[in-house]
Amino acid sequence: MSVNVIYKTSATATGGRDGSAKSDDGSVDVKLVVPKEMGGPGGVGANPEKLFAAGYSACFLGAMKAVSGKESVKVPDDATVTATIGFGPRDAGGYGITADLQIAMPGVDRADAERLVHAAHEVCPYSNATRGNVDVGLTVV
Structure with a gap:
């Protein structure tokens, strides 16, 4: 890569x-x-998990803004991304993390918001870094 x-x-x-x-x-x-x-x-x-949550949420919102033009969905000024990071032992040994992102886009049609979120997940550096290694949940609220 x-x-x-x-x-x-x-x-x-x-x-x-x-x-x-x-x-x-x-x-x-x-x-x-x-x-x-x-x-x-x-x-x-x-702690590292709090720092990761702050970084992932900010980066993901930035990715949403980056793809908004291509997806024809305006990201409202009051949009938020909340990242919840879990930590615990892995079945295979060692420790791992999980990530759940809750995305709020007030005033945006749910289908449009979900399309934008999935497009952002494809370009976000944090999403690309975790893909295949971390369970990431995406929820439009």
């Missing part, structure tokens, strides 16, 4: 799931906390 890279960024984590992570330009600087459900103390802080 070949990608013509037009943008790069980086972030560095220290301390693992109960440390911190910071982007190379400092615009992202988060404290990481292991959730209680995963045996940690919980409390205020992010």
